Amino acid sequence: MRATTPFACLALLFAAAPAHADARWFPGTNAPLAATSQALAAPEVAAEAHIRGREIELGIDGVGLRATRTLKSNGGRIVRFAQTVDGVRVIGGGVVVRIGDDAVVRRIAVDVLRDVQVDTVPSLDADEARSALEDQVGSVPAPANAELVIVRIDGGRLVWQLDVRDIPGGSRYWVDAHDGTIVARFDLARDIQGRVYTMNSVESPTPTDVLLPLIDSTQPGRLNGWDGLLSVTNYVSGSSQNGFTVEQAVGPSSGQDFLYDPPANPTDPTDAFAQVNLYYHLTAVRSLFAGLGAEVDGASWKLTAVANALEDGQSLDNAFFSPMGIEGSFAAPNLIAIGQGSIGDFAYDSDVFKHEFGHYVTHNAIGYNLGQLNFDELGLSPFSGSIDEGIADYFACSDNDDAELGEASLEPLGAGRNLTNTSKTCPNDLIGEVHADGEVIGSLSWSIREAVGKEAGDQIIWGALSSMPEGGHFGDFSEGIVATANDLVTAGTLTAEDVTAVQAILADRGLDDCGRIIALSEGQTTNGTLFGLELLGQAFGQSCSSLQQFGLAMPSLFHYSWTPSAGDIGVRFSVTMTPIGGGGGPEYTIFARANDTVRFSSAGGFPSVSVSDYSADFDVETGELVIDASSDPPFDPNATYDFVVVSSSCPTLAMEASAGPFEPMVNEGGGGAGGANEGGTNAAGGNDSTGGGGSGGDGADDDEDDGCGCKTVGAPAGTPVGALLGLGALAVVVARRRRARSS
Known part of the structure; x- marks a missing residue:
């Protein structure tokens, strides 16, 4: 074997x-x-x-x-x-x-x-x-x-x-x-990090006696509900990887009531208060989705929730939903596990498991989310995962009527989210990590809620999700928002002015034009992020240079298109790459194709360019690809050109990209025959290209550096999940660098 x-x-x-x-x-x-x-x-x-x-x-x-x-x-x-x-x-x-x-x-x-x-x-x-x-x-x-x-x-x-x-x-x-x-x-798990009362132990620190709705009448009384579809259990042994062994030992504390106080030690592994809290909030958020039209009563919706979950007896600073479900006495096709953390109980923050419940609902009702690592013929496509993270935040906050997510669990980790933060836009602030990019969707949804009210806002977001194609992107979500808003006008719930306000919010956040291909206009600059191989290599104890030798490269999140104007004699696609979050300099390739998109296929399990008309390699921060009459094939003023950037760099790269008509200048290094600009190592015009570029171009010195400058041995071992979390951390660095450049 x-x-x-x-x-x-x-x-x-x-x-x-x-x-x-x-x-x-x-x-x-x-x-x-x-x-x-x-x-x-x-x-x-x-x-x-x-x-x-x-x-x-x-x-x-x-x-x-x-x-x-x-x-x-x-x-x-x-x-x-x-x-x-x-x-x-x-x-x-x-x-x-x-x-x-x-x-x-x-x-x-x-x-x-x-x-x-x-x-x-x-x-x-x-x-x-x-x-x-x-x-x-x-x-x-x-x-x-x-x-x-x-x-x-x-x-x-x-x-x-x-x-x-x-x-x-x-x-x-x-x-x-x-x-x-x-x-x-x-991975099948949908998980977040985190560490809950009527809302959580910070916002509502005094426990309140409430009714437990939809609880099943059983003897002895246990935390079962929804006509047999929900069982709230407690961890006994095992792990999230090999499966949990769980039990139901919590019964009424007095008469028929479950009136337990929080334990003196919040990390008590048998905490009954946590289990009651989990039952109450899961049932409350279920009623939200049922009211929106989700048919939550089928056998496939059976759910086991695990409180005080540990990993082989060790603290679990996490919470997750998994469609793998659970086996044993409480077998169910769906599992929500709430960790007993190292310094607190995640079950004390309803934001956490209402977020996980959002993943549970979209999986069972719609099934559009293909996750962080999805790719297709256009390259990387984590967008459906980002949408699912954003709407899970939104519905958790909407049900709690509070725009702050995770005050009691995420905030102590520096990972709290506030849906009133509208600073991120598409495409400039998307980096390809689902939690970070999900912030755009979460805050956009909250802005719509503020504009039209909770009831209509929830209906709009749910309607948009319901029509999401499998693996869909932000443009699909935006299309669904407008379609649902128009439906609500027909139903008399909204007015035409409300739809105009919703469309203005979409435009303000860039969601009115946020498909897979970004059309560039002259003078427009757009931003992007290409993750470095050094970060990815850390997940497997590999060096950046090893991954380069293996042929791994990371494509830009978006494609970029340019449509020439009458009289244009060529097109110029330019990028500036700023290394962040790793060692070494930039190494990347610009690919282009006329009248169609650059295509990707699976090469050894990685997204790899399979079809293009032009390409040029660079190992300097500024590079450009020029297509003109001497390129092969020559420039066609009637064609629309598609561009994509693929990085084999060790460091993560913050990219600025632009396109425009090619206007040759005297003694310009680059251009001609679609040649690469300074630092380029391949001409864009194919084997017959003669117009500059290649090995430094006419106007640049050759770059003698043939390595990425990062450590090639002894990279720290880690886990794939840890590496992906590292991607989210880079979002802060990317944002700071962009603010610095624009100030």
Whole structure:
């Protein structure tokens, strides 16, 4: 049995579900689907008949679809269809149909994989796929779930989706159903750090007697509720990776009442107050989502919550939701674990587990979040994970009617969040780490709530989530916000002026134009962040230079486009890279493509550029790619150009990017034939390029430094989670550097 190499681990960490490129949105029709009562009673049938009647227009002719979820939204319905091939589900493929309360189709989102050429009869069964997985990563527990699916890689690939409890919260592996190779792996846990009363032990430090709603009547009385769907338990032994052993020992303290006081020691591992507190707040926030239309009563929603959770008896300064669930006497498909921390109990801050409950709801009701490490044919795509973190913050704060998150748990760690902070915008302040970028979504949602009120604000955010494509991005979320706001105008809840205010908030935060591709105009500068290999290497005890030799490089979070004007003779794409958070200098490549996007594929589990027309390498802070008449292919004034930057630098890079028409100057170093500017090592114009650039360009000295300047041996070992948390810490540095440059 082979042991897993560090490089294999790192490859699996980034091989994360290429599943969503970009949904296409279509308007609905003015005519109702059928009699309103009939359409809303059987929305799946009505919606399927509607889209099949427009299948040529929607581009779904010959595409298999299966209704998977129907959500209630503002009196109407949102019907979600999964794409299928021979009955096998295509991850990230599908159609979302929004139906108003008058049975009129409002909007349709389509994201399907066309012309799929996949052998859907697996060569391996689920047990053989597990054996192949063990051959590559070592012994793993029996999968809790196994499903045959098609993933959107290389035109479609048949894989076994295996959920196993091999790390805290569990992992999902995609194993090729024909040859047994591992295609992707990503974490299933949704977790935050943190350390709760009617709100928390800081804001409401005096315990208050309240009713415990929806508690089940059992003998003996225990903290069970929701007609058997919730069990609040206490940790006995085990870990989040190998599974918890739990018990239910807390009964009424007097009569039928659970009137326990907080213990003298807040780290008491049998704390009954924490368990009662957990039951009350989980039930309260559940009613919020039920009121918004989430159908929370199905068997798949069964939840076990664990209070005073430890890691093999040691303090757990954390809380998390995992769809891996829990086994044993309190078996359930969903788990929320609240840690007994080193200096306090996370169950004393309702913000913490209401946040985790948000992840639980979106997983069970919608299923759009593909997480931190998702990538697709446009490159890195952590956006759905960022949205899920932001809305989890929002609904926790909205239910508590308080914009500050984590006063009793996160604030002592310096990690508290305030949703009234509107300083972050898209795309300039997005860095690619889901918690940091989620702050944009959380504060945006709170601003909308302040503009239209709690009830309408909650409905708008829930409506936007309900129509999110799987793996969707910030532009999809913005589209859903406007669509839901317009629905609320039709319903009489909002006015046209309210919609205008919502649109102004979106524009102020950059969400009116925050898709995967940022269109640049002349004189416009945009910011970005490219994480360094030194930080990533720390997760596996590897050096930056080792990862460089392995061929790992990190793409920019966004693509950038430029459309020439009449009379332009070329285009110039320029970047300035400022190293932060690591040693050494910049090393990066600018890629470009005419009339299409630069494309990525999976190369050994990493996102790697597979299709481009032009490229140039740089090892200096300022670089530019010029495309003109002597480039190969030559500049086309009728083309739109797509640019993306890929970094193999040891340090993280704060990037400023701009584009504009190329205007050659006398004695300019660079340009000509699309050559790279100073410091470039490849010409953009291909093998026939002769117009400057390459090995320093005409106007620059050659750069003799062939290393990244970072430590190549003895890098500290760590964990993937620790490395990702480090990404969030860099957000502060990035923000400071940008303020310094703009002051």
